[in-house]
Amino acid sequence: MDAFILAAGRGERLRPLTDTLPKPLIPAGGSTLIEIRIRALAAAGITHIVVNHAHLGKQIIQRLGDGNRYGVRISYSDESSGALGTGGGIIKALPLLQSDPFLVVNSDIWTDYPFANLPSTLSGLAHLVLVDNPTHNRNGDFCLRDDRVGKLDDCEGRRVTFTGIGVYRRALFTDRTPSTLPLAPLLIAACDRNLVSGEYHAGVWIDIGTPERLQTLNNLLAEQETD
Secondary structure: OOEEEEOOOOOHHHOOHHHHOOHHHOEEOOEEHHHHHHHHHHHOOOOEEEEEEOOOHHHHHHHHOOOHHHOOEEEEEEOOOOOOHHHHHHHHHHHHOOOOOEEEEEOOEEEOOOHHHOOOOOOOOEEEEEEOOOHHHOOOOEEEEOOEEEOOOOOOOEEEEEEEEEEEOHHHHOOOOOOOOOOHHHHHHHHHOOOEEEEEOOOOEEEOOOHHHHHHHHHHHHHHHHO
């Protein structure tokens, strides 16, 4: 299964650090956010990764190269003329992705989720990894009941937060052209048709969206080094 790493975000809340450094290249535990993600995917047996880029994207290409030193092959989806959002970015990258389904993961998260556990086939259109709601997203994003993902309206299951880890079939993006587009409306439409499955991850997940959360990650990685 191919993987697509979302790496085109501007990282406004991490300025001024991201004024001169693309968010995926922020240092963490002796590496960078995106390299941590690439190594985790490689360890799970994924050999082809597509990375999109926009803000200071040349730095990402220079750092990662063709992926050989990580044991993978990296292709790039160029959004330097303007980031397209999660949905638009995936649609633009579809010609580079060779598998169906394929994995999409945010570059600005840290997790101990075992990527090898993700399903390689789907009966629906999407499969999401979900966690308990953090303090910065108390209401959650979706409703999880057994293995089915639904909208928060009239939720009869667990209110959960989307980790930014998902497996998608190409059919989710049928008849869509590359344009600025969030992913959420496509997932919600699929939920309405009961075509989204999900799983709850009880382990560690950090969204590196603020300096405080970046410090939380660095503290965690430092603790792991001393264990």
